[in-house]
Each structure stands twice: as C-alpha cells, then as structure tokens.
Amino acid sequence: MEGDMDFVSPDEVKSRIEQALPGARVQVGTFSGHDHFEAVVIAPQFEGKSRVQQHQMVYQALDGLLGGAMHALALKTRVPESGSHEE
Amino acid sequence: MNQERSHEEWTEQIKKDIAENHIFVYAKGEKNMPVCGFSARVMQVFNHLDVPYEVRNIFTDANMRPALCAFSNWPTTPQVFINGEFVGGCDIVTEMFESGELQQMIEKSAPQTQD
Numbered sequence: 001m002e003g004d005m006d007f008v009s010p011d012e013v014k015s016r017i018e019q020a021l022p023g024a025r026v027q028v029g030t031f032s033g034h035d036h037f038e039a040v041v042i043a044p045q046f047e048g049k050s051r052v053q054q055h056q057m058v059y060q061a062l063d064g065l066l067g068g069a070m071h072a073l074a075l076k077t078r079v080p081e082s083g084s085h086e087e
Numbered sequence: 088m089n090q091e092r093s094h095e096e097w098t099e100q101i102k103k104d105i106a107e108n109h110i111f112v113y114a115k116g117e118k119n120m121p122v123c124g125f126s127a128r129v130m131q132v133f134n135h136l137d138v139p140y141e142v143r144n145i146f147t148d149a150n151m152r153p154a155l156c157a158f159s160n161w162p163t164t165p166q167v168f169i170n171g172e173f174v175g176g177c178d179i180v181t182e183m184f185e186s187g188e189l190q191q192m193i194e195k196s197a198p199q200t201q202d
Contacts, residue, residue: 051183052179055175055176055179056161059162066162072125072163074177076182
C-alpha cells in the first residue's frame, strides 16, 4: 500500500547501510521532517573510491527508499583514518 | 506533467547536453528559479564562482528523470556534470566547493576561448 510504504526510521536506514557495508560506522538522523535524512558513513570499503562511487555504494544499500520514503539524503562519506580504532 | 519525449530520446539529449556544455545541471526548477533547496544550493555555488552553466528543469517532462537517474546511476536530483563527467549531487558539489576541488576541476577543464 502506498501509505505505509512512505515511512522509514533512521534506525532502519542505519541498519540497511551497516548490512551492506560490514564494519562501517554509520550515523543517521532526520532534519525538517521525517523524510529528509542526513547520514555520515565511515567505511573501509570506501578506500580508493571516488566520492561519487562512495555515495553510490550507500545509495545501493538504500535501493528503493530514495525518492520514496526518503525524500532527501544529505550524505557525508569518509574512509576511516588509518590506525583509528575508536569504538 | 507532459511526456513529450521517450526514455531513449532523453538519454540521447542528456549525452548531447553534457557534451556541448562545460557545466550542466539537471535541477528541480529553472536556472535561478529552483523549487528545491538542494537545487538552489548548487546554483548558488556556480553563481558565486561566476562561471557559465546551463540548467535543465527535470519537471518539464516526466520521462527525463528516470532516464537521467539510469544514465548517471544516481537516484536524486540535482545532478551536476562538468566536462561531460558526472560530478555528483548537492552534497558532493558543496564539499568540493568548500575544499576548492570544484574550482580546480572547472579551471582545468575550462574550454579554451579563442581570442
């Protein structure tokens, strides 16, 4: 049904990204309404990838949500600093 | 929203747009009349840099957006192309502007003007 398809929680977005990028550190929040998301993703898989490619990896993990339940995603991606082991 | 052109026709138009224009932006709204904050932000960046750029409003034809998103493998708009290459959406263009990378990319690929 169109109705309930239109809501997704930040936690769900977070877990989808974590499943697609094991070992990634992910923060997800919303701004100006439940369908505007912002996320920071720090993943070892981004190593050697351009920004566009890094973002595309995150978008793939959220396939089908963007443009629907997620009107917008302000995304920042980074490779973990080498040797940083903070938990 | 009308659907004058097909998916294939839009794919060809996109190739033409980005080949013939140094900086090309697909946005929600017309140039300097954006209807979305992210599209507005991208136009602000290029206005600030005072560089020529062209805009195509994705709302002029319903078949444009699916063709665009398939072409660039990018699900949202705005979408920015420089020198025929997909650069990113609002986030990436803003990040590149703040780091100075965008200015470098524009200067390096600027068409040589004949004196």
